[in-house]
Amino acid sequence: GESVGLHLPTLSVQEGDNSIINCAYSNSASDYFIWYKQESGKGPQFIIDIRSNMDKRQGQRVTVLLNKTVKHLSLQIAATQPGDSAVYFCAENNPPRGSTLGRLYFGRGTQLTVWP
Amino acid sequence: NAGVTQTPKFQVLKTGQSMTLQCAQDMNHNSMYWYRQDPGMGLRLIYYSASEGTTDKGEVPNGYNVSRLNKREFSLRLESAAPSQTSVYFCASSAAGTSGGYEQFFGPGTRLTVL
DSSP: OOOEEOSOSEEEEETTSOEEEEEEEOOTTOOEEEEEEEOTTSOOEEEEEEETTOSEEEOSSEEEEEETTTTEEEEEESSOOGGGOEEEEEEEEOOOTTOOOOOEEEOOOEEEEEEO | OOOEEEEOSEEEEOTTOOEEEEEEEOSOOSEEEEEEEOTTOOEEEEEEESSTTOOEEOSOOTTOEEEEOSSSBEEEEESSOOGGGOEEEEEEEEOTTTTSOOOEEEOOOEEEEEO
């Protein structure tokens, strides 16, 4: 299957700083990418997504950048808060040929810790 | 709107026992998924159902069976539990691209321990 990996398993930042979480993907045919946040004991929660025809997408305090040339995805969190502490997963969508099925492949995740 | 619900939240089984994990969604989504998550790992797809009446294997289907009971419900069955199936199981659903994205909505998970 396809693999989605993360460069760093852990990231520690000071409250108020900006955080950047990186992700590498291997399948150039993937057409959609998504970031999830998972707090301890909970299911993954959608943060932001981006289609392969875009380079950048912004949400509230979050920005996702997609570099298809090097197959790299990043999540930027502005003014990181203690409530942002969680594991962050990137995932890519690579549907079976001829299908519109949303079939996501997840990376292993990055643990973000925010210090006061 | 409850989103995706899963039962039970916790379960302890002995090796060889069977059980069914239940999942339901109230978002009228076509596609539903079962994942497992092991420590330090991302989510791995066990089975999925693109639409009511269809099911397909994911990355790690061995030891599991599924039933798409209707559009709302998708159950996962362990016929003979093994310690290697100790994990956290997540159910998810998706509109599968029909509403602009492939975003999957996740349930709270079932924490299963097999002794």
